[in-house]
Amino acid sequence: MMVNTTYEHMVMDAQAACSADKNLLGGKAYNLAWLTRNQYQVPAWIVLTTTSFEQQLAYCQLTDQVRALDQLSPTEQREQCALIRQKLAASNLAPNLASKLKHYLAELPKGRLAVRSSAADEDSTTLSFAGQLDSFICLEDYPDIAKAVINVMVSGFGERAVRYRQQHQRSLSQTTLAVIVQTMVEGEYSGVFFTAHPINGSRKQGLISACHGLAEGVVAGTADCDEFTVDLFSEEIKPQIHQKQFQIVYAQTIGQGTERTSVPEVLQEKPCLSPQQIQLIKQQGFQVAQQLGRPQDLEWTIVHDQLYWLQTRPITSLPAPEQPIGKRQVWDNSNIQESYCGITLPLTFTFALRAYQTVYQQTFQLLGVSKSKLQALQPALSNMLGLIQGRVYYNINHWYAALQILPGFKTNKADMERMMGLQDPVDFIESQPDNWRQRLTRLPDSLHALSRxxxxxxxxxxxxxxxxxxxxxxxxxxxxxxxxxxxxxxLMAQAEWLQRQLLDNWQAPIINDFMVMMTNGRLHRQLQALGIDNAEALQNNLLAGETLASTEPTKHLMKLCDYIRNKPGLARLLTGLANDEVMPAIQYCYPEFYKRCQDYIEAFGDRCMGELKLESTTLRQDPHFLVALLKNYTANPNLNLSTLGKTERNLRTQAESTLRQQLMLQPLGKYRWRYHRIWKLLNLWRKAVKNRESMRLARTRAIGLIRDIYREIGQQLAFYGVIAEPEDIFYLTVTELEQYMQGTTVQTQWQSLVTTRKAEYSEYQQQDLPHHFQTVGPVYLHNEFKAKTLSSFDKAVPHGANASSENQQLKGIGCYPGVVTAPIKKIFSPNDDLDLQGHILCTVRTDPGWAPLFPTAAGILVERGSTLSHSAVVARELGIPAIVNIPGLTQQLETGQWVTMDGTTGHIQLQQSPLTTKQIHAELNTQSEDADQKTNKAKAVLEETSV
Known part of the structure; x- marks a missing residue:
């Protein structure tokens, strides 16, 4: 801290202060000078500048102690500040400073004075120091004023101020402040005016707090106040009038300071301010905020209808607005979380965001949408996805905006909501206007798109x-x-080439998705029109028996298991070794079977949990998941290709029979027409679903190629020290990688960037978000990402409950019939215990990579999804009772809890465990086999196999 040895700027009057630097005046005096300079009515004042503070420290021989504060620990800093306070408080004003103060005091009007702090960083845009530094009011004599000046300086090193600086990581060695001495205006009414509302957060409203007497009553909270919410752009006033029993006034009996007295009874229930006074405070205060360009916290007082401004400072914090202003957007991930489960890292999200834009732009071009309309649609097409706390969501507003291009928006909207599994349809997004002239204008475009x-x-x-x-x-x-x-x-060029070759030719999957959506919706309406009970369940059963690409990995796994069962030594090796030991042992002892496993990985190695996420670990990087599946399959002798799908084919036959019987009940004139229409529609729907699964396998393999390319880029960036480890590449964006190649990136030191993002996404892992919510205005500001209701619950089940009451149950969408009573097992990743023998699989979401787990499950419960989600489609083909779309499922149930699930009605009933306490302990003891015994067993298996 530099000590200014000149005395020229130690004390200034208001006129001189108007052109002084903020570092000399401190924050509060600088703002007071601004008010004075801009002709606002301010009581006369002078300021002892920061130079005075430095001179006083030097006079007390404290300069070196203050300079050394930053070198101490926080505890030592507080101890040293206490010694500084003690020495400073015991001093008198430096003689030269006292002389200057007396001179300038003589120029102030006669009357009582206030002495206030003005720290260099006080009343700044980020720190207010509100209540941290001392002020003194209603002083008259010089000795009292001089002592008050000393005490204000002492408060700069007070416990409150020191802790405040430590909390905000501000240097203590740079502590410096000025002191304001101002003429007291003993107001009849006083208060504060916030030009942005401190309670409801609105920047279009202000709040005036007013009391009788001095403003100290409002600031210190010792007087009763009225509050007036004022609209900044109209004359509207919303008063809250309170009984005002007390006020703060000059202490006449003592002749110094203030005292708390009673407000005259006749005034206690009346408003402090008239409407004219309120408008005057609002107009002038809002003008200050406009001139300074940010919301202000102003202190004022009124004497004989004259308004005085005592100070202004920026508002440093506001709550979230109660009524936020901006676009209302709907976010839903019931469907897309199957593809991008859990936390999705930046590289994957930015790749997916670009892919969606590219693919749907091509699709609308294919449908003949004009260039002008396509250009108008760009904001929606480029933002069809959102990333909220690391989770991928559909921006439903933008999906609807795109869907309105097609004819029959209302019908298509309902069909899309049904296919996506939206539990809360969006009612504020309407179809285009239904005026006949507008319909006629749109007709050519609609017919053109429909024909295409x-x-x-x-x-x-x-x-x-x-x-x-x-x-x-x-x-x-x-x-x-x-x-x-x-x-x-x-590698970057090859990734770009792949995206051009594949994404630029992705119209077939998208057109087919439209076909799935429309045929699914039309068939559902046709079945409802027939009066069929539980038409949704019948429609699900009609899809049973289709051979889908998503179950091909499962069938290949069963072939591998048949091979294992015919090789006793291989079977013993598989069950006797830990998962990470199996593949090396098989490679050495059973090379032919190892070759079959490698063929499986080449064909289906990219199909894994989270298969569309570039950061996912596939069988190509880690074959442990394959080993776990083989163990589960071989442990169940009834699981083989011959039995696979038999139950499902029977169910399909029964469903078709039910449909024919229902059609026979129709009048003869309608029978043939409806029969042919429904059967044609059914065949189209089945084919579309089958094509969708087939092309999604191609999508998975394409992503697998791109994943491997980016992994290799990560390897090389880590090799050259650009990032710390290869996996760090997934915390970068596609654009950042491209800009790094082109020389347009704004940051090349990526390790710090990746470290920051890792910390942020790690926090996201600990949080949970609803599948559906709305935001208003800036998505990441003042939005809580909370669902309104959990409408799919009949009644919330307490954590750990074993109730058997009919009312205490969960309900979802039944996808495949069957009643199962068994314990549940929650699985979220390939690293969890994957042994599902005798258990019901319980998870948040699934994708095609989960399909190989299904055959060993007694039933399937999925928190997200729809009747056309992967879990529902695969469960139907494998003939496993399944329920999807059960919000909050994984929060309500725990592994080991017994439930009865009904795949027809979608009900899940909690049951009491049939196991006795003794049986449970025995099972736990069996599962906790000693690690040494496992190691010895593994060694014995290897020795036996090698023999």
Whole structure:
């Protein structure tokens, strides 16, 4: 801290202060000078500048002690500040400072004075120091004023101020302040005016707090106040009038300071301020805020209808607005969390965001949407997804905006909500206006889009064949084994080439998705029109028996298990070793079977939990998941290809029979028409769902290629020290990688950036978000991401409850019939215990990579999803009772709890465990087999196998 040895600027009057620097005046005096300079009515004042403070420290020989404060620990700082306070408080004003003060006091009007602090960083845009420093009012004699000046300086090192600085990481060695001496205006009414509302957070309203007497009553909270909410842009006033029993006034009996007295009874129930006074305070105070360009906290007083401003400072904090202003947006991830489960890292999200824009833009071009309309749609197409606390959500507003391009918006909207599993349809997004002139204007475009869409449906078989042929040709041009030989520039170019080749030719999957959506919705309405009870369950059963690509990995696994069962030594090796030991042992002892496992990984190695996330670990990187599945399958002798799907085919036959019987009840004139229409629709729907699963497998393999390319880029960036480890690449964005190549990135030191993002996403892991919520205005500001209701619960079940009451149950959407009573097992990742024998699988969401787990489960409960989600479709093909769309499921149930699930009605009933306490302890003891025994067992298996 530099000591100014000149005395020129130790004390200033208001006129001189108007052109002085803030570092000399401190925050409060600088703002007071601004009010004075801009012709606002301010009581006469002078200021002892920060130079005075430095001179006083030097006079007390405290300069060096203050300079050394930052070198001490927090505890030592507080102890040293106490010694500084003690020495400073015992001093008199430095003679030269006292002389200056007396001179300037003589120029102030006669009367009582106030002495206030003005620290260098007080009343700043970030720190207010409110209540941290001392003030003294109603002083008359010089000795009292001089002592007050000393005490204000002492408060700069007070316990409150020191802790405040430590909490805000401000230097203590730079502590410096000025002191204001101001003429007291003993107001009849006083108070504060916030030009932004401190309670409801509105920046379009202000709040005036007013009391009788001095403003000290409002600031210190010792007087009763009226409050007036004022609209800044109208004359509207919302008063809250309170009984005002007490006020703070000059202490006449003592002749110094203030005292608390009673307000005259006749005034206690009346408003402090008239409407004219309120408008005057609002107009002048709001003008101050406008001139300074930010909301202000102003202190005022009124004497004989004259308004005086005592201080102004920026408002440093406001609550979230009670009524936020901005666009209302709806977010839902009931469907997309199947693809991007849990936390999704930046590289994956930015890749997906770009992919959605590219694919849907092509689709609308294919449908003949004009360039002008497509241009108007760009804000929606480029933001169809959102990333909220690390979770991917659909921006439903933008999906609806895109959907309105197609004819029949209301019907398509309902069909999309049904396919996506939206539990809370969005009612504030309406169809385009229904005026006949507008409909007529839109008719040519609608008919053109409809004809293109119908043509797309009619040519779907050829489109699917062309898509699969093009995909196979592109896929075969990338050699994974040679990626490590390519430098980063080639890898980036190859990733871009893959995206162009695949994403730019993705119309077939999107057109087919429209076909799934529309045929699903139309079939549902047709079944309802027939008066069929539980039409949704019947429709689910009608889909049973389809051979889908999503179950192909399961069938191949069963073939591998058949091979294992015919090799006793291989079976013993599989069950006797830990998962991470199995593959090396198989490679050495059973090379033929190892080759079959590698063929499986080549075909389905990219199909894993979270298979569309670039950061997911697949079987290519870690085959442990495959080993766990093989163990589970071989442990169940009844699980084989011959029994797979038999139950489901029977269910499909029964459902078709029920549909025929219901059609027979129709009048003869309608029978044939409805029969052919429904059966044609049913076949189209089945084919569309089958095509969807087939093309999604292609999507999974494409993402697998791109994943491996980015992993290799990460390897090389880590090799050259750009990032700390290869996996750090997933915390970067696609754009950042491209800008790094092009020389347009704004940050090249990525390790600190990745560290920050890792910490942020780690926090997100500990949080849970609802599947559906709304935001208003800036998405990440003042929005809590909370659901309104859990409408799918009949009644919330207490944690750990074993109730059997009919009312205490959960309810979702039944996807495959069957009643199962068994304990549940919650599984969220490949690292969890995957042994599902005799258990009901319970999880938040699934994707196709979960399919191999299903055959060993007694039943399936999924928190998210719809009747067309992967978990529902695969469960139907495998014939496993399943329920989806059960919000809060994993929070209400715990592993080991027994439930009865009904796959037809969607009800889940909690049951009391049939196991006795003794049986439970025995089972736990069996599961906790000693680690040494396991190791010895593994060694014995290897020795036996090698023999």
């Amino acid at each position: 869409l119908c043509w797309g449906f009619m040519t779907m078989d050829k489109r699917v064949r062309d898509f699969e042929s093009h995909f196979k040709s592109t896929y075969q041009q990338v050699n994974r084994a040679l990626l490590h030989t390519q430098p980063i520039a080639e």
